[in-house]
Amino acid sequence: MNRLIKIEDFSSCREQLVEIDPAELIPLPPPYDKIEKPPIRKLTDDQLKRMDASLDGVVAIGLPPPSGPEEEKAFIDKFLAGLAKLFTVENNWTFLQPLVHTLEYCVKCQICSDSCPTYIASGKQEIYRPTMRPEILRRIISKYIKKENSLVRKFKSSDIDLTWQTLARLAELAYRCTLCRRCAQVCPIGCDNALISREIRKIFSQEMGIAPKEIHEKGSVQQLRVGSSTGMTSAALKNILEFVEEEIEEKTGRKIKIPLDKKGADMLIIHNAGEFMAWPENLEAFAIILDAAGVDYTLSSEIAGYDSVNYGVWYDDFQFARVAILQSQVARALGVRKISLGECGHAHKAGIVIADRVLVGDLNIPRESTLPLLEEIVMSGKIKLDPGRNNFPVTLHDPCNMVRLMGIVEPQRRILRKIAPQFREMTPHGVENYCCGGGSGFAITQSTNFPDWRNAVSGRMKFKQILEAFQDVPGPEVKKYVCAPCSNCKGQFRDMFEYYGAWKKSGIMYGGLVELIVNAMVDIEKPFHQWEWH
Amino acid sequence: MGTLIIVLTYIAYVLIVTIYTIKVRKWLKMPPHIRWDLYPVIHEKHYRYGGSYYEEQEWWTKPRPKNRWRSLLYSLKDNFYMGEYYKKNPLYWLFLLPWHLSFIFIIAFHILCFFAAVSMACGLEIGASSASLSGQSFYYILLVTGGFSFIAGTCGSLGMIFIRLYDRSLRTFSMPMNFFNYIFFLIVYGSGLIAWLAFDPTLDEYRTYWLGLITLSAPALHPMTLLHIVLFDLFLIYLPFTRSTHYITRILAYFFIRWDDEPNQRGSKMEGQIIELLGQKVSWGAPHIAQGKSWAEVATEPGFIAIKKDSK
Numbered sequence: 001m002n003r004l005i006k007i008e009d010f011s012s013c014r015e016q017l018v019e020i021d022p023a024e025l026i027p028l029p030p031p032y033d034k035i036e037k038p039p040i041r042k043l044t045d046d047q048l049k050r051m052d053a054s055l056d057g058v059v060a061i062g063l064p065p066p067s068g069p070e071e072e073k074a075f076i077d078k079f080l081a082g083l084a085k086l087f088t089v090e091n092n093w094t095f096l097q098p099l100v101h102t103l104e105y106c107v108k109c110q111i112c113s114d115s116c117p118t119y120i121a122s123g124k125q126e127i128y129r130p131t132m133r134p135e136i137l138r139r140i141i142s143k144y145i146k147k148e149n150s151l152v153r154k155f156k157s158s159d160i161d162l163t164w165q166t167l168a169r170l171a172e173l174a175y176r177c178t179l180c181r182r183c184a185q186v187c188p189i190g191c192d193n194a195l196i197s198r199e200i201r202k203i204f205s206q207e208m209g210i211a212p213k214e215i216h217e218k219g220s221v222q223q224l225r226v227g228s229s230t231g232m233t234s235a236a237l238k239n240i241l242e243f244v245e246e247e248i249e250e251k252t253g254r255k256i257k258i259p260l261d262k263k264g265a266d267m268l269i270i271h272n273a274g275e276f277m278a279w280p281e282n283l284e285a286f287a288i289i290l291d292a293a294g295v296d297y298t299l300s301s302e303i304a305g306y307d308s309v310n311y312g313v314w315y316d317d318f319q320f321a322r323v324a325i326l327q328s329q330v331a332r333a334l335g336v337r338k339i340s341l342g343e344c345g346h347a348h349k350a351g352i353v354i355a356d357r358v359l360v361g362d363l364n365i366p367r368e369s370t371l372p373l374l375e376e377i378v379m380s381g382k383i384k385l386d387p388g389r390n391n392f393p394v395t396l397h398d399p400c401n402m403v404r405l406m407g408i409v410e411p412q413r414r415i416l417r418k419i420a421p422q423f424r425e426m427t428p429h430g431v432e433n434y435c436c437g438g439g440s441g442f443a444i445t446q447s448t449n450f451p452d453w454r455n456a457v458s459g460r461m462k463f464k465q466i467l468e469a470f471q472d473v474p475g476p477e478v479k480k481y482v483c484a485p486c487s488n489c490k491g492q493f494r495d496m497f498e499y500y501g502a503w504k505k506s507g508i509m510y511g512g513l514v515e516l517i518v519n520a521m522v523d524i525e526k527p528f529h530q531w532e533w534h
Numbered sequence: 535m536g537t538l539i540i541v542l543t544y545i546a547y548v549l550i551v552t553i554y555t556i557k558v559r560k561w562l563k564m565p566p567h568i569r570w571d572l573y574p575v576i577h578e579k580h581y582r583y584g585g586s587y588y589e590e591q592e593w594w595t596k597p598r599p600k601n602r603w604r605s606l607l608y609s610l611k612d613n614f615y616m617g618e619y620y621k622k623n624p625l626y627w628l629f630l631l632p633w634h635l636s637f638i639f640i641i642a643f644h645i646l647c648f649f650a651a652v653s654m655a656c657g658l659e660i661g662a663s664s665a666s667l668s669g670q671s672f673y674y675i676l677l678v679t680g681g682f683s684f685i686a687g688t689c690g691s692l693g694m695i696f697i698r699l700y701d702r703s704l705r706t707f708s709m710p711m712n713f714f715n716y717i718f719f720l721i722v723y724g725s726g727l728i729a730w731l732a733f734d735p736t737l738d739e740y741r742t743y744w745l746g747l748i749t750l751s752a753p754a755l756h757p758m759t760l761l762h763i764v765l766f767d768l769f770l771i772y773l774p775f776t777r778s779t780h781y782i783t784r785i786l787a788y789f790f791i792r793w794d795d796e797p798n799q800r801g802s803k804m805e806g807q808i809i810e811l812l813g814q815k816v817s818w819g820a821p822h823i824a825q826g827k828s829w830a831e832v833a834t835e836p837g838f839i840a841i842k843k844d845s846k
């Protein structure tokens with residue numbers, strides 16, 4: 001059993017709190033059961049001097065240590081100022097009610113712990129318990145915000161000594177939760193420990209300007225500046241679309257002009273720009289289906305109009321609102337009737353649900369998922385499909401944001417049941433799914449050894465589940481498809497399958513939903529889906 | 535002593551009702567938040583698999599029926615079954631369920647006692663051999679609810695002490711306050727159990743006490759019953775200072791957070807509230823957040839004024 005870390009250790013322990021021991025991680029089925037190398041690379045001495053890794057030897061943010069007591073004090077004071085703002089209506093009306101409820105009413109029953117894939121996969125490392133972050137925060141609030149006296153604090157075990165080290169560890173710890181909200185789903189009291197992770201991230205971002213580079217600087221800031229978190233400019237987009245059109249022609253013989261900035265189109269479709277860069281076949285498939293079904297749509301080349309991602313949803317209310325508002329402004333300028341989102345889970349939740357109470361007046365343009373539209377096209381017979389063309393094992397990954405967090409569960413399943421004869425579910429699935437391990441920005445966070453942690457720990461449960469879904473055909477000779485209608489999840493699968501060598505050892509490939517639909521289209525001669533690892 | 539008991543009981547009831555009301559009002563008064571729904575949402579048509587109205591094309595053009603009764607039943611039902619606990623930690627559930635139920639039953643017992651006392655004041659005789667059926671029913675219902683609450687509360691409190699010490703996860707996150715509560719509640723329920731079993735097996739004294747309460751006449755009670763009632767009054771005064779409000783707020787959290795899937799519509803009351811909140815000045819200190827600006831100005835720069843005018 002791993003070492004029992006106490007909250008006091010977050011302040012007092014001078015060593016690294018936890019070392020991820022491969023022997024303690026939950027076992028995987030063969031051939032992944034052998035421990036060949038340490039699952040997580042060690043940081044170099046130089047990195048350790050520059051970045052704090054005292055939580056678990058892993059770095060998502062990597063705060064530089066303070067130069068002296070004054071800097072340490074300023075850091076703590078700034079954090080406390082931010083923490084106090086979380087409880088004011090003007091600064092945090094957005095999440096005040098769920099925040100206060102979780103902090104005040106959790107009964108510490110630990111029912112949520114066993115639902116957390118990260119905690120379980122880690123071999124139940126105490127630091128990853130869903131209740132750990134809220135408990136640290138509660139103690140800081142008790143001592144430094146409410147200033148409860150020491151007797152009360154003893155009675156409520158709410159004492160804590162706040163040091164730079166405590167906060168550096170807390171900041172990292174907020175980035176060990178994928179915000180999958182599986183813990184919240186089972187809480188009998190209606191508390192939400194995932195939200196606490198997000199609120200901690202928010203203090204660091206909104207008050208102290210601290211967030212992982214990939215999410216803030218190269219993420220939402222870049223998206224607001226150049227148009228996409230990938231760095232893709234409007235001009236680059238146009239080039240890529242030309243490339244996509246050529247590819248479509250080469251693969252299918254069809255000449256399709258992808259509508260761009262078409263005023264008065266019925267809908268604006270926004271894709272995750274990751275598709276443009278890494279998986280253009282997803283865009284090709286969308287274009288083929290929509291063209292065949294005669295859908296009146298357009299893409300946009302305006303800033304934020306061609307990238308559905310909204311990283312703010314993971315860490316910063318204002319960055320979130322800025323992107324959501326820009327996307328709506330693009331749609332308003334185009335005069336479309338609605339916005340429809342491509343295969344991206346967090347963009348779904350951010351754009352359709354969460355933005356709902358930020359967009360007012362004529363910015364509140366109806367927004368929906370493309371999945372029901374795809375279902376209607378597939379079921380209506382508008383395109384002719386031969387499921388025999390998808391006669392290989394397929395399983396479906398449920399992106400948390402799209403499924404547990406917004407209830408889009410069946411359209412994608414009804415499509416797969418119709419077009420993939422060997423479709424099988426994972427256990428558990430639907431709203432009880434496990435996160436891919438790359439949620440809340442993890443899939444794009446490439447800092448030092450963080451990807452190792454993500455693949456070995458936060459994604460481990462999902463990887464195990466995938467292997468189990470294909471346990472009747474384990475060998476690489478049978479090619480298998482994990483259908484993930486989400487760019488972030490695909491990014492995580494790409495990295496994770498590579499980390500474990502799953503393509504070579506088990507023949508497991510990942511891809512989107514539309515690719516499978518097009519692969520089943522009878523009037524497209526060559527198979528659209530290529531079993532080429534990328 | 536009888537008069538003191540009456541005064542103390544009234545103080546206890548006034549306090550518990552007032553503090554609970556203040557706490558619930560405070561909870562409800564918090565501003566509307568950003569949607570943070572989590573599925574399954576029980577009032578939804580496809581709640582069995584967790585489906586939502588987003589599964590339909592152009593969902594905003596379709597009716598969105600909400601089965602509120604199902605939601606209410608679901609959230610209340612769990613108070614008597616506590617299914618998640620059973621699934622995740624059956625041993626804990628074994629002690630938690632009776633402990634939890636003892637609170638519900640003891641409150642129900644007192645409410646029933648009140649009605650029994652009113653009936654007695656109106657001339658109804660309550661007892662096993664009462665001439666009227668309602669007198670007999672009252673007698674047995676009181677016996678079952680009271681007896682059950684004393685037994686469940688005593689066993690549950692003992693069990694909670696044991697499980698909080700025995701189970702590593704629970705132990706790690708336990709605080710002295712937990713154990714104080716369990717011991718205090720054990721004394722409250724235990725004293726009730728002894729008073730009932732040893733001195734007042736028909737709960738006649740309890741009915742006399744309640745009759746005294748509504749007729750404002752000091753009852754003559756056995757010292758053990760007296761002791762239990764004093765302890766119970768203290769228990770009522772103490773309860774609102776614990777996390778016990780979660781009996782109510784958990785249901786509010788289900789309805790107003792987890793299952794709150796109400797879309798914001800143009801011109802709606804909610805939109806009005808949001809516009810007001812968007813207009814408040816924020817004071818976050820990070821460099822990417824401008825100082826002295828409103829929420830909406832920070833989020834839109836030039837946009838907010840236009841939005842506000844448009845939506846009026």
Ligand code: SF4
Pocket residue numbers: 105106107108109110111112113131186187188189190191192193
């Ligand atoms: S968050 Fe909920 S389930 Fe988890 S410990 Fe608190 S009350 Fe229990």
Ligand code: SF4
Pocket residue numbers: 115116117118119129130176177178179180181182183184193194197
């Ligand atoms: S949101 Fe997911 S990863 Fe985070 S604590 Fe809850 S279950 Fe664990």
